Amino acid sequence: MRYRFLKEHRGELGPIRKACKTLRVSKSGFYEYLHRRKSNAQIEREALEGFVADAFEEHRHRYGYRRINRELRKSGITVSDKRVLxxxxxxxxxxxxxxRKWRPQRQYQPGDPRLNLVEQVFTVPERNKLWVGDITYIPTDEGWLYLATVIDAWSRKIVGWSMSSRITEDLAIDAVNQAVGRENLFLIT
Structure with a gap:
């Protein structure tokens, strides 16, 4: 560290003998530092800097350290994420x-079907009085599958379900229709 400082400010500190004495380093050590060859680790670090800078430029400044590391691994350079960072x-x-542009959610109006009528009170006196639904994501080798379920809050039984490779409103509608068919109910639309 001191040798590097001395090298960078060589002319500003006066004669080398005096500068070395001020920084408490030996003059011979300083000259040995000047003529020292780069270590393999230093050469590797400088090469990695070049590869990282090239990958960053190639992807138009959009990639962060994880994606840069992925690109380096594709080209056969294996280093850790932390090192790339x-x-x-x-x-x-x-x-x-x-x-990302976030839009504020519209305010609820009386009679709006999005109103939370349950208020997280899931105790129900009898069967088919309250159904709740959920959608979950299932990873597969071919991509994601989406599973929509309808659960009867009284018995915690799944009364309807539907699975699809795309998450659309039809997924939820099919699950509700299956629940209606299985429980022999009719929907008022």
Whole structure:
């Protein structure tokens, strides 16, 4: 550290002998530092910096350290995420974040079907008085599957379900229709 400082400010500190004495380093050690070859680790670090900078430029400043590391692994360079992060910080590289636009939810009006009529009180006196639904994601080798279920709150029994590779409103409608058919009810529309 002191040798590097001395190298960078060589002319500003006066004669080398005096500068070395001020910084409490040996003159011979300083000259040995000047003529020292780069270590293999240093050469590797500098090469990695080049690869990281190239990948960052190639992807138009959009990739963060994880995606840069994925690109490096594809080209046969295996390093940790933390190391890529440190290199990016050192070079001052920062990926552009996603620009998500959040819209405020519209206020509820009286009679709105989105109103929460249950208020998280799931104690029901008899069967088929309250149904609740949920959608879950299931990872498979071919992609995601989406499972919509309708559960009777009285017995905690699944009364209807539907599965699809796309999450659409038909998924929920099919689950409700199956529940209606299985429980021999009719819907008022």
């Amino acid at each position: 440190n290199v990016m910080r050192k070079l001052g590289l920062r990926g552009k974040g996603a620009t």
